[in-house]
Amino acid sequence: MEITTLNPYTGNELGKYEITDIDGVKRIISELKHNQLSWRENMDKRIDMLRESRNNFERNADNLAKLMSSEMGKPLSQSLAEVKKTLWLFDYYLENGKNFLADEYVQTEAKKSYVKFDPLGVIIIIMPWNFPLWQVVRAAIPALLVGNSVMLKHASIVSGTSLKIQELFNLDTFKSVITTGKIVDEAIKYSDGVSFTGSTAAGSIIASEAARNIKKFVMELGGSDPYIVLDSSNIDEAVKNSVYARLQNNGQSCIASKRFLVQEDLYDEFTKRMLEEYSKVKVGDQLDKDTYIGPLSSASQKDIIDKQIAELRTMGTVLSTGENYGNVVRPTIIRMNRDYGEEVFGPIAMVKSFKTIEEAIKLANDTPYGLGCSIWGNSEKAESMVPYIDSGTVSINKIVASDPRLPFGGTKKSGIGRELSRYGILEFTNIKTVWVN
Numbered sequence: 001m002e003i004t005t006l007n008p009y010t011g012n013e014l015g016k017y018e019i020t021d022i023d024g025v026k027r028i029i030s031e032l033k034h035n036q037l038s039w040r041e042n043m044d045k046r047i048d049m050l051r052e053s054r055n056n057f058e059r060n061a062d063n064l065a066k067l068m069s070s071e072m073g074k075p076l077s078q079s080l081a082e083v084k085k086t087l088w089l090f091d092y093y094l095e096n097g098k099n100f101l102a103d104e105y106v107q108t109e110a111k112k113s114y115v116k117f118d119p120l121g122v123i124i125i126i127m128p129w130n131f132p133l134w135q136v137v138r139a140a141i142p143a144l145l146v147g148n149s150v151m152l153k154h155a156s157i158v159s160g161t162s163l164k165i166q167e168l169f170n171l172d173t174f175k176s177v178i179t180t181g182k183i184v185d186e187a188i189k190y191s192d193g194v195s196f197t198g199s200t201a202a203g204s205i206i207a208s209e210a211a212r213n214i215k216k217f218v219m220e221l222g223g224s225d226p227y228i229v230l231d232s233s234n235i236d237e238a239v240k241n242s243v244y245a246r247l248q249n250n251g252q253s254c255i256a257s258k259r260f261l262v263q264e265d266l267y268d269e270f271t272k273r274m275l276e277e278y279s280k281v282k283v284g285d286q287l288d289k290d291t292y293i294g295p296l297s298s299a300s301q302k303d304i305i306d307k308q309i310a311e312l313r314t315m316g317t318v319l320s321t322g323e324n325y326g327n328v329v330r331p332t333i334i335r336m337n338r339d340y341g342e343e344v345f346g347p348i349a350m351v352k353s354f355k356t357i358e359e360a361i362k363l364a365n366d367t368p369y370g371l372g373c374s375i376w377g378n379s380e381k382a383e384s385m386v387p388y389i390d391s392g393t394v395s396i397n398k399i400v401a402s403d404p405r406l407p408f409g410g411t412k413k414s415g416i417g418r419e420l421s422r423y424g425i426l427e428f429t430n431i432k433t434v435w436v437n
Helices: 022-039 043-059 061-072 076-101 134-146 156-169 181-190 200-212 235-251 264-280 299-313 357-365 379-383 421-425
Strands: 002-006 013-018 112-119 122-127 149-154 174-177 193-197 216-220 225-229 257-263 316-320 332-336 348-354 372-376 393-396 429-436
Touching (some): 022 174, 043 061, 043 076, 061 076, 122 134, 122 181, 134 149, 235 264, 299 316, 299 332
Parallel strands (some): 122 149
């Protein structure tokens, strides 16, 4: 049985990959367990080897970015930015990892008592296609630095990228496996932990399997982030930032702003100017250096968005920026009359007005998700809203974005656990208490 990858803009075949069966996956996990025993012993050696990995990614940035864009449709400029951000993540953890994992001494009546952070073993990371490098490394780098080994099961449409990532890590403690979701679910029982990024529905299945086998898991799931524009905002900045906030990665981002909540005095002007800006972006071949919106990741993803737009037509007024074609969906704005509970994974912005701060908070929280929230306006007034917003991140006068220095994750159906920062590196450790008399 094979997986075939396609360029979502041209439809051209890119590669064919044999699927590994459960016995093959078990063999890979067994090898990773064996290799992890020596890998965990020397942190200085791990740092040196991960620095070599980092340099491999830097040397191959252009080819890797082109492969990523070819397989899943991201504009080439954004793939290059993704590789650059990955290098930042490497540098951050290589510089800070030792301090993050140092023993913590606690004064008690013992001769010596402290907390140490041990690796768990083999961590399975199950990752999506939308940020095919960044999603992988933000789970893999901290897990490897701790002393774990890692098996990557990537989305099938980026199988070539998955194998390229393995090649660039060039470690016997990092392996990519081309297999099915069903097989990797079965393999969880042989692992020591699971990190998953993807849909809430898939996360629920994986979390159930991990819980059944008492395995630690971290989940970063869907989002329907609000972008709140207060009447005290700088409307020029709020409009300008709404472009990348919604259209990054062709609108296929969990942390993209999807629901634009605008105070009523600014609502008409904001919507008009937002449509003007959305109409300016270049749409087309993702490998063209000037393209801002490329194709959606696949024909099936395009079908989902077409159905959602049809539903949204019954809930508001659709403002289009042009005709869609192939797997390309042009930026679209919907002036909403009522709420839409589902996540829209494409360049579709839902805009709704509000009167009071209390109403804005209620609308922002009126979703099963809680990943991020962006607020534009007077910083003191915006910050006073923070305790009442149900999300893992609140960004004021800035779009929501992950940053290696800060923890990232969600609440409600947007996930459990944290990635990045010191909080992320401790997720796949045994936090061990040591007491010496």
